[in-house]
Amino acid sequence: MPTFREAENIAQALRRVxxxxxxxxxxxxxxxxxxxxxxxxxEIGKGLGRVEVLRRPRKDGLASAYQAGLAWGLERGFAALVxxxxxxxxxxxxxxxLLAGLAEGADVVVGSRYVRxxxxxxxxxxxxxxxxxxxxxxxxLLGTEISDLTSAFRAYRADALRAVDFxxxxxxxYGFLIELAxxxxxxxxxxxxxxxxxxxxxxxxxxxxxxxxxxSWRTVTLMGLCARWRAWPDGGPVRxxxxxxxxx
Ligand SMILES: Nc1nc2c(ncn2[C@@H]2O[C@H](COP(=O)(O)OP(=O)(O)OP(=O)(O)O)[C@@H](O)[C@H]2O)c(=O)[nH]1
Ligand SMILES: [Mg+2]
Numbered sequence: 001m002p003t004f005r006e007a008e009n010i011a012q013a014l015r016r017v018x019x020x021x022x023x024x025x026x027x028x029x030x031x032x033x034x035x036x037x038x039x040x041x042x043e044i045g046k047g048l049g050r051v052e053v054l055r056r057p058r059k060d061g062l063a064s065a066y067q068a069g070l071a072w073g074l075e076r077g078f079a080a081l082v083x084x085x086x087x088x089x090x091x092x093x094x095x096x097x098l099l100a101g102l103a104e105g106a107d108v109v110v111g112s113r114y115v116r117x118x119x120x121x122x123x124x125x126x127x128x129x130x131x132x133x134x135x136x137x138x139x140x141l142l143g144t145e146i147s148d149l150t151s152a153f154r155a156y157r158a159d160a161l162r163a164v165d166f167x168x169x170x171x172x173x174y175g176f177l178i179e180l181a182x183x184x185x186x187x188x189x190x191x192x193x194x195x196x197x198x199x200x201x202x203x204x205x206x207x208x209x210x211x212x213x214x215x216s217w218r219t220v221t222l223m224g225l226c227a228r229w230r231a232w233p234d235g236g237p238v239r240x241x242x243x244x245x246x247x248x
Contacts, residue, residue, distance in 0.1 A: 001026060002065035003041070005033035006086040008203035011044045016092035017084075018048045021099070025050040027072055028086070029065040032057050062152075062207075063176035067167055074158055082155045084111075087201035090153040097194045098155040106192035107160035108184055110146060111153030117195030118148070127200075130213060137217075138178055141224030146191055149178045150216070153196060160189040174208075175216030182223060 001017075003010055010028065017026055026045075030038040030053060038055050045051025054068060066083060073081040080102050084090040094111055101109030112118045114135060120128055131150060138149050152174070164183040171179050185191060 001028050001084055001086045002062055002069065003028055003030045003037050003086045004059055004207055005035045005037060006204055007035040007037045007040055009087050009201070010037050010041050013086045013088055013092075014041065014044050014048060014051055016088075017095065020092040020095045024082075024095075025052065025078070027052045027054060027069055029054045029069045030056065031059045031065065033059065061172040062174055063169060063172050066176060066180075067169070070156075070161055070166060074161060077158075079158050080155055081158060081161065084153050087204055089198050089201055091196055091199070094153070094194065094196045098153070101192045101194055102155050102157055104192070105190065107157045107189035108181070108191050109155040110148055110151050110181075110191065110193045111196035112148035112151055112193040113196065113198045114147035115193045115195050118197070119195075120198045120200070122200035123198070124200075127208075134213070134216065134220075138220045141220055142178075142182055142227065144182065144185055146181055146185070147193060149181050150174055151196075151198075152177055153198075156184075157189075160184055160187070163187045163189070171215060171219045173212030173215050175212075175219040178216060179219055179223065
């Protein structure tokens with residue numbers, strides 16, 4: 001669970017996760033934002049047990065938080081790793097359904113807003129449009145079956161994560177999630193999607209920015225173009241010489 005300035009949400013988020021999956025261990029990857037999020041997580045963790053807090057000195061982006069969190073989980077030998085936001089947008093009661101998807105044979109289970117039964121609640125129209133169009137663009141360009149590529153709410157089989165070099169991903173923001181999904185899919189991971197209701201945060205501030213959205217767009221475009229390049233029948237586009245001019 002990556003956090004940056006989630007003091008208003010973190011306690012509730014941790015309680016809900018533990019209530020929904022009592023056997024879980026929760027890792028909070030907190031980037032210092034001066035509002036005491038990490039301290040609250042540690043305090044709540046003392047009561048709940050099995051809550052670990054990774055304190056990082058400054059905001060280092062969503063991607064590096066995920067890289068640190070996934071590496072932490074793999075090092076400790078967990079068989080299943082789950083990512084979710086701390087702003088209560090991701091419904092903890094959906095966690096057993098995500099884990100059931102792994103038990104049924106999927107390698108990655110995505111909590112999806114864009115499959116039948118999924119939805120976004122209280123999201124401003126502009127955010128909804130950005131997310132929907134970004135997902136359609138990515139899905140089309142990358143030729144993937146996944147409907148919600150930007151959902152951070154996912155369960156991963158550890159072995160599937162081991163098959164991809166997620167530490168090598170350079171994308172800083174939520175584009176990381178698209179790139180990770182794409183790498184996993186190309187490595188042969190089997191995806192499943194379960195519908196979730198995404199509820200816009202009621203407290204705290206969003207860390208989304210135009211720069212992060214642009215970065216995601218750039219990542220998808222580059223990945224899509226690279227895939228097409230390699231997909232050319234002869235291994236790469238051939239520069240055709242202009243042929244002889246047609247005779248008049
Ligand atoms: N550790 C860490 N966590 C981050 C960083 N940026 C965002 N987060 C966390 O990642 C999760 C998702 O971030 P949000 O700001 O909610 O972004 P979002 O869900 O894409 O956007 P909204 O819909 O506007 O909330 C939240 O739990 C944030 O606290 C970061 O730089 N470092
Ligand atoms: Mg959010």
